[in-house]
Amino acid sequence: MEWADFTAGRTGDLHGRAIREMTNTTNTRRDTLFDVEEMELNFGPQHPSTHGVLRLKLKVDGERIVDCYPIIGYLHRGTEKLFELHPFFQNVPHTDRLDYVAAATNNLAYVGAVEKLIGLVVPPRARYIRTILCELQRISSHLLWLATHAIDIGAMTPFFYCFREREIILDLFEEYCGARLTLNCMRPGGQPFDLPVGWGERCAEFLDDFPSKIDEYEGLLTNNRIWKKRTVGVGVLPADLAQEYGVTGPMLRASGVQWDIRKAMPYEAYGDVEFDIPVTYNGDTYDRYLVRMEEMRQSVRIVEQCLDKLPDGLIMAKSPRVLKAPKQSDAYFSIEGPKGEIGFYLVGDGTPNPHRCRVRAPSFMNLQVVPILAKDQLLADMVAVLGTTDIVLGEVDR
Amino acid sequence: MQELRDILGPTLFYYAFSPAIKIAVVVFVGVLPLISYLVLAERKILGFIQVRTGPNRVGPWGLFQPIADIMKLLVKEDVIPNKAVKWAFVLAPCLVVGPAFVIFAVIPFGPSAAQTGGGLDYFITDVNIGVLFVVALATIGVYGIIIGGWSSNSKFSLLGGLRSAAQMISYEVPQGFSLVIPLLMAGTMSLQGIVGAQLEQGRWFLFAFFPFGLIAFMIYLIAGVAESNRNPFDLPEAESELVAGFHTEYTGMRFALFFLGEYANMIVISAVAVTLFLGGWARPFPNVEALSFLDASFLPAGLVGVLWFSLKLSVFLFVYIWFRGTFPRYRFDQLMDLGWKWLIPLSLVTLFAVGLWKVLLL
Numbered sequence: 124m125e126w127a128d129f130t131a132g133r134t135g136d137l138h139g140r141a142i143r144e145m146t147n148t149t150n151t152r153r154d155t156l157f158d159v160e161e162m163e164l165n166f167g168p169q170h171p172s173t174h175g176v177l178r179l180k181l182k183v184d185g186e187r188i189v190d191c192y193p194i195i196g197y198l199h200r201g202t203e204k205l206f207e208l209h210p211f212f213q214n215v216p217h218t219d220r221l222d223y224v225a226a227a228t229n230n231l232a233y234v235g236a237v238e239k240l241i242g243l244v245v246p247p248r249a250r251y252i253r254t255i256l257c258e259l260q261r262i263s264s265h266l267l268w269l270a271t272h273a274i275d276i277g278a279m280t281p282f283f284y285c286f287r288e289r290e291i292i293l294d295l296f297e298e299y300c301g302a303r304l305t306l307n308c309m310r311p312g313g314q315p316f317d318l319p320v321g322w323g324e325r326c327a328e329f330l331d332d333f334p335s336k337i338d339e340y341e342g343l344l345t346n347n348r349i350w351k352k353r354t355v356g357v358g359v360l361p362a363d364l365a366q367e368y369g370v371t372g373p374m375l376r377a378s379g380v381q382w383d384i385r386k387a388m389p390y391e392a393y394g395d396v397e398f399d400i401p402v403t404y405n406g407d408t409y410d411r412y413l414v415r416m417e418e419m420r421q422s423v424r425i426v427e428q429c430l431d432k433l434p435d436g437l438i439m440a441k442s443p444r445v446l447k448a449p450k451q452s453d454a455y456f457s458i459e460g461p462k463g464e465i466g467f468y469l470v471g472d473g474t475p476n477p478h479r480c481r482v483r484a485p486s487f488m489n490l491q492v493v494p495i496l497a498k499d500q501l502l503a504d505m506v507a508v509l510g511t512t513d514i515v516l517g518e519v520d521r
Numbered sequence: 522m523q524e525l526r527d528i529l530g531p532t533l534f535y536y537a538f539s540p541a542i543k544i545a546v547v548v549f550v551g552v553l554p555l556i557s558y559l560v561l562a563e564r565k566i567l568g569f570i571q572v573r574t575g576p577n578r579v580g581p582w583g584l585f586q587p588i589a590d591i592m593k594l595l596v597k598e599d600v601i602p603n604k605a606v607k608w609a610f611v612l613a614p615c616l617v618v619g620p621a622f623v624i625f626a627v628i629p630f631g632p633s634a635a636q637t638g639g640g641l642d643y644f645i646t647d648v649n650i651g652v653l654f655v656v657a658l659a660t661i662g663v664y665g666i667i668i669g670g671w672s673s674n675s676k677f678s679l680l681g682g683l684r685s686a687a688q689m690i691s692y693e694v695p696q697g698f699s700l701v702i703p704l705l706m707a708g709t710m711s712l713q714g715i716v717g718a719q720l721e722q723g724r725w726f727l728f729a730f731f732p733f734g735l736i737a738f739m740i741y742l743i744a745g746v747a748e749s750n751r752n753p754f755d756l757p758e759a760e761s762e763l764v765a766g767f768h769t770e771y772t773g774m775r776f777a778l779f780f781l782g783e784y785a786n787m788i789v790i791s792a793v794a795v796t797l798f799l800g801g802w803a804r805p806f807p808n809v810e811a812l813s814f815l816d817a818s819f820l821p822a823g824l825v826g827v828l829w830f831s832l833k834l835s836v837f838l839f840v841y842i843w844f845r846g847t848f849p850r851y852r853f854d855q856l857m858d859l860g861w862k863w864l865i866p867l868s869l870v871t872l873f874a875v876g877l878w879k880v881l882l883l
Contacts, residue, residue, distance in 0.1 A: 164676050172761040186680070186853050275761040277753065277850025283571035349753050349849045502680070503852045506761050 161189050164502075168197050172275045172506045175516035177490075179505070186502045191494040198520040206480035211237045211311055211446045214477070218467075219305035221482060222518040224267050227253075227260035227296075228460040230309040235390065236456035236467035237311035240448050246437040247392075249313040254392040255326070255429045256299070256308055257458070258422040262333070263292040264461035264513075265415045265422075269340060272412070272510035276353050281340050288336050291329050298322055311446055313439035323430050330423050330430075337419055344412070354409035358496035358508035361406060369488040372463025374512060377414045378406035384459040396428040408511040415513075445475050462486055462513050482521055486514040543645040548622045556784040557587030563842045570846035597773035602674055605770065609672035614775045616665030617782030620658040624789045627651045629713045631802050631826040643802070643823050644713060651712035652700055655793055656693070659748065662786060663689040666750075666757060669779070670767035681766025684853060685757035689748055691860040696744035698868035702737035702875050703797040706730065712793075716801035723808030725800040730878055736871045738798045740864055742840075745790035747856070750783060751841055753848035754856060761850075791837035792830075799833050802826030 164181040167173035176197035182190035202221060206214050218229040231253055238245060245253075270285035293303040298319055300308040308315070344350045360370065362378040375382055383400040385393045401417035403410035448471020457466025463485025472478035489512045496508045526534040561576065561583065568575025576583035601610055631643020648654050663686065670682015703726045704710055707718035719726055727738050747754040758766030768779045795801060803826070820828075851859070 162676060164680075171764060185683075273849070277755070277759065277761065278848065279567075279752075280571050280846050283573060287572055343847070344849075347849065349851055352855050353849055353852055501853060503756075503759070503762050503850075 166505065172271075172509065174271060174509070174514060177509075177514065177516055177519070179493075179509075181497075181502075181505070183502060188497050188500055188502060188505055191497045191505070193490060193493060195490070195516070195519050198516045200521070202521045203480050203482060206477050208476065210475040211241075211448070211477065214480075215309065215311075216305065216307045219307055220517055221484065221521060222264075222460065222462065222465070222486065222515045223304060224515055225260050225264040225461045226302075226304060226306040227256040227308055228264075228458060228465060230306060231257055231391070232456060232458045232460065232465045233467050234309045234311045235458060236454050236469045237446065239456045240452055240454035240469050240471050241311070241442075241446055243312045243440050243442055245313050245391075245440055247434045248317075248436045249438045249440075250391045251429050251433050252314050252318060252438065253309060254396075255426050255433075256296075256306075257391070258426045258429070259292050259295060259326070260306075261422045261461045262419050263289045265419050266292075268415060268461075268510075268513045269412075272507075272513075273344065275506045275510040276350065278344065278347075278350065281343055284336070284340060284343075288329075288333060295322070295326055295329065298325075310439070312442040313437070315439075317438050318433075323433070326426065327430055330427050333423055334420060337416060341416060345416075351409060353503070353507060354412060354511075355405075355407055357408045357500065357504045358511060359405070359407045360492060360496060364492065364495065365406070368491045370463070370492055371485050371488065372460070372513075373411055373414045373418060374463065374489055374492075376400065376402050377411040379404035384457060384464055390456075390458055392429055392432075393425070395432065396425050398425050398428075408507050411511045447471075447473060447475050448477065449473065457483060460485055462515070462518075463489060465518075482518075484518040484521060486512075486516075486518040487521075490514050490519055544623065544626050547625055547645060552622065552625055552785065552788065553781075555788065556781055557591060559784055559788070559838060560590070560780075561587050562838070563845070566839065566842045567846050570843075591777070594774055594777040599773040599775060600770075602770050604674040606672040606674070609668045610770075611775075613665045613669030613672060614771070614778035614782070616668065617662050618665075618778045618785065620661040621782050621785035621789055624655050624658050625792075627654050627712055628789070628792045629716055629796060629801055630792070630830045631823045633713055643827055647711055647713040649714075650710045652704060652710045652715075652793075652797075655712075655789070656697055656700065659786070659789070660693060662782065663693075665779075665782065666767050669771070670757075673767075673770035675770050677763045677765070678767050678769045681757045681759075681763045681769070684759075684763075685750065685767060687853075688750075688754065688756060688856060688860075691857060692744040692747040692754075692864070695740050695860065695864035695868040696748060698865070698872050699737040699741040699744065700793075700797065701872055702726075702730075702733065705872075705875050705879055706734070712796050712801075715797055716803060719800045720803050720807050723806070725798060725805075727798040730875050733871050733875045733878070734798065736867065737875075738794070740868045740871070741794055741798065744860075744864060745794060746841065746844060747860070749786040749790055749841075751787065752845040753851050755850060756853055756856060759850055787838065787841055788834070791834050791841070794837060795830060795833040802830040804829050 161182045161184050164183050166179035166181050168176040168178040173179065178194040178197065180192040180194060181188055200220070202217050205217055209217075215230055215233060218233040219226040221229050237243075266285040266289040270282040270289075273281040296306055296308070297303045299322060300306050300316060302308070360374065360378050362380050365375050365378045366380060371382070379402060381400065381402050384390070385398075386400055398421045401414045401421065403413055448469070450471070450473035452471040453469065455466055455468040457464045464483065465485055466483035468481040468483065469477045470479040493508060493512055497505045500508065564586075565575040565583070576586040579585040579589045601607060626645040627648050629644040629647070633644065633647065666685040666689070667682045670678045670680075670685065673679075703715055706726050706729050707715040709715060709718065715726075722729065726734050728734055750757050756766075757763075758768065763769070768776055771779060800807065
């Protein structure tokens with residue numbers, strides 16, 4: 124993979140030029156006067172910006188990263204095996220603990236797979252409620268990403284602003300299902316609860332206010348010279364490399380690949396609402412930032428439309444009390460989570476438990492490119508790259 | 522004291538004790554409380570910027586928080602890592618704090634007795650090479666950080682120490698050049714003399730030789746923020762990258778000394794900026810008669826000077842805190858770029874221009 128080619132073919136806009144300059148300066152290996160020895164630096168698992176318990180073995184030449192080797196497994200809990208031990212209904216709480224900052228989307232991917240496996244048809248109202256929850260979850264997950272990403276790069280204040288708004292979303296979740304993080308808010312076949320009285324109004328109130336809050340974050344960061352210097356041209360991920368590694372979500376779309384399961388294979392209520400998929404083409408940290416910021420705006424649009432169109436009716440499909448998968452059946456169902464394509468592959472064997480469950484975790488796939496993005500960058504960029512991949516270790520290790 | 526004076530004789534007593542006692546009084550009565558409440562102010566202002574309250578548990582509005590913090594740091598266990606180089610590890614914090622405090626000796630935070638017609642000298646000593654003294658002592662602080670980073674036997678500390686070595690040395694150059702410009706304008710190196718010159722010329726050096734005074738001031742401000750390791754130049758202790766940088770392995774009071782040093786440096790750099798560019802203890806527009814009510818003549822003149830000085834100083838300190846609430850952190854190579862490619866050439870050009878102006882036009 125020639126990175127220089129990737130950046131040289133870029134049109135001569137300012138952004139592209141900045142990328143070229145930066146990749147040139149950081150990629151050249153300096154001739155040294157003396158013999159130098161690379162230092163091995165253990166980055167994590169106890170480190171402020173590894174977002175959990177990721178461990179990176181870095182080889183550094185001064186500040187320049189020569190080699191990066193992620194070591195995972197510090198949060199391995201055997202979740203996939205746990206799925207085999209419980210009936211389909213009881214497995215939903217396990218999914219909360221995969222990507223623990225985006226429980227609703229995990230829930231949806233799992234219950235979607237169960238519904239596909241067993242053949243349950245979800246009533247429209249439940250589908251809309253699911254869409255609303257997932258999009259709110261996407262906003263809250265992106266807010267957490269922005270908060271930590273900004274604080275990694277040294278901007279302290281966006282952290283508090285983001286948590287202020289995330290708090291409101293968590294309050295909404297709490298009102299809906301009683302939990303704030305581990306929501307457990309979906310069931311195979313529908314929704315456990317209807318929306319509480321007045322919930323829609325409170326949600327709409329938040330949505331009215333939220334775009335101005337996004338402007339506030341962008342006011343602090345988007346045109347900030349230092350922010351741009353730290354992110355433009357850092358961790359450039361070419362589109363073909365992204366596809367080779369199975370990178371999905373905002374990371375893929377920032378590299379110019381127009382792929383979003385919400386549009387490509389609409390599930391739940393996404394076919395009924397209008398929204399755009401933001402795509403940028405430079406594939407650097409700054410572009411990934413722009414994509415996620417715009418995604419939050421689009422999520423607001425989706426939730427607003429869903430609240431308007433919310434149909435009446437049942438929230439739960441007629442389903443047997445004990446769900447049994449047909450013998451020798453399997454199903455894969457994936458959705459667009461905040462971090463990328465999250466999918467569940469379930470194998471049924473005629474019992475109430477899944478025979479095997481496999482989670483396609485976007486964080487795990489996205490983490491694979493981190494060593495490539497970090498190579499030949501500076502130590503400070505390592506943090507930016509790690510922040511921009513938006514990994515959650517609960518999902519990586521499972 | 523009287524006995525000591527009798528034994529040593531007045532001259533020796535004067536040279537041995539008088540400045541030391543003055544420094545001790547200024548540091549313990551003035552600077553240390555100022556630092557501890559600066560920390561509180563920082564936390565409160567940051568809290569205000571970041572839609573939260575800041576400390577509010579200890580005393581009314583958290584006013585006793587600094588005392589609680591100091592108590593906590595004093596009684597904490599003092600850990601020296603097993604494989605640290607002990608003497609260097611112990612020496613480093615002292616090297617950071619000591620010089621920062623000693624610089625206060627030359628800073629005129631009020632008028633001299635001669636200027637007010639009797640009374641107190643509102644400075645410890647007036648060295649005729651004041652600016653040089655400040656620059657020389659400020660440089661020593663770097664050693665503390667480098668030694669601290671190196672002796673801790675931690676890779677993160679080492680990286681932090683290396684960063685600070687490169688950063689502080691490169692930013693001392695533009696800082697030095699920008700300090701020469703007020704010297705050219707005033708014709709003296711004594712800090713008290715520079716304030717006097719600004720009084721005489723009736724303008725702050727910020728506005729003298731427009732726009733070169735302003736440029737020099739901006740360069741000094743930027744380099745000063747970098748010198749004191751504050752946002753957006755806080756690379757040596759960049760939390761998200763280097764855990765805590767050079768003081769990763771420090772605990773308890775030793776850590777507190779680094780902390781004190783950083784804040785003392787902030788105050789020193791602001792104080793020097795106020796003295797050199799903003800007219801020191803003089804009121805704004807010292808020659809405009811219409812504004813003479815700003816002299817508040819019902820108060821002792823010296824005290825008014827101190828008040829003006831503190832006011833200007835607090836504006837600077839607020840700006841420091843404001844920076845911290847607003848900016849992301851620079852990357853190491855970008856920091857070097859800014860220093861060597863922009864600040865140093867710009868400061869040289871400004872210096873040259875001011876010199877030329879002085880020679881040709883005045």
